[in-house]
Amino acid sequence: MWKLLEGPTAEPVTLARAKKHLKVDEDMTAEDELIEANITAAREYCEGIQNRAYLPQKWLYTIDGWPEFPIQLPRPPLVSVDHIKFLDDDEELVTWDSENYHVDTVSERGRIIKTGDLPSIDIFSYNSCQITYNAGITAPKRIEIAILLILSHWYNNREAVIVGGNVPREMELSVRSLLNMDRVWP
Numbered sequence: 001m002w003k004l005l006e007g008p009t010a011e012p013v014t015l016a017r018a019k020k021h022l023k024v025d026e027d028m029t030a031e032d033e034l035i036e037a038n039i040t041a042a043r044e045y046c047e048g049i050q051n052r053a054y055l056p057q058k059w060l061y062t063i064d065g066w067p068e069f070p071i072q073l074p075r076p077p078l079v080s081v082d083h084i085k086f087l088d089d090d091e092e093l094v095t096w097d098s099e100n101y102h103v104d105t106v107s108e109r110g111r112i113i114k115t116g117d118l119p120s121i122d123i124f125s126y127n128s129c130q131i132t133y134n135a136g137i138t139a140p141k142r143i144e145i146a147i148l149l150i151l152s153h154w155y156n157n158r159e160a161v162i163v164g165g166n167v168p169r170e171m172e173l174s175v176r177s178l179l180n181m182d183r184v185w186p
Contacts, residue, residue, distance in 0.1 A: 011040060051075065
C-alpha cells in the first residue's frame with residue numbers, strides 16, 4: 001500500500017503553455033481554473049499509466065510485518081528515503097537506524113537493501129512497517145506532449161461520452177505511444 005503525502009508544488013505544463021496549446025487567449029481567465037485542474041489530472045493520468053512520479057513528491061509505503069529485502073519502492077524514480085519505521089512490542093512507531101540498510105537510487109526501480117540486522121521483535125500487525133520516501137524527476141518533453149494532448153481532448157470534449165459520428169482513436173494511440181516508452185511495468 002502506498003499513499004501520496006506531498007504532491008508536486010508545480011506541474012510539468014504551465015497554464016500559459018496550456019492556453020497557447022489550446023488556442024485560448026492569454027488574457028481570458030474564465031477557464032483558468034478548469035485548465036489548471038485538467039493539467040493536474042492529465043499529469044496524474046500519465047503517472048498512473050507509467051507507474052512513475054514526475055516532479056518531487058513524498059510517499060508513504062506501508063507493509064504488513066517485516067518486508068522481504070530488497071524492497072522495490074513504487075512510483076520511481078526513487079530520490080531518497082526519509083526513514084523506515086516499525087511498530088514495536090508496545091505498538092509505538094520506532095525509526096530503524098539507517099545504518100542497517102542501503103538506499104539504491106541508481107536502479108530503475110529504487111530499492112532498499114538490508115545491510116544490518118532487523119530489530120529482535122516480531123511484527124505481524126497491519127501496516128507495521130512504514131517507509132517514507134521521496135520520488136520524482138522532471139518530466140521528459142514527450143510526457144509534456146502527452147499531457148497537452150490529453151488536455152486538448154478533455155478541454156474540447158467536456159462530457160464523459162461523445163455522441164454521434166465516428167469517434168477517432170488517434171489521440172489515445174498517440175498518448176499511449178508516448179507513455180509506453182518509459183513505462184515501469186508492475
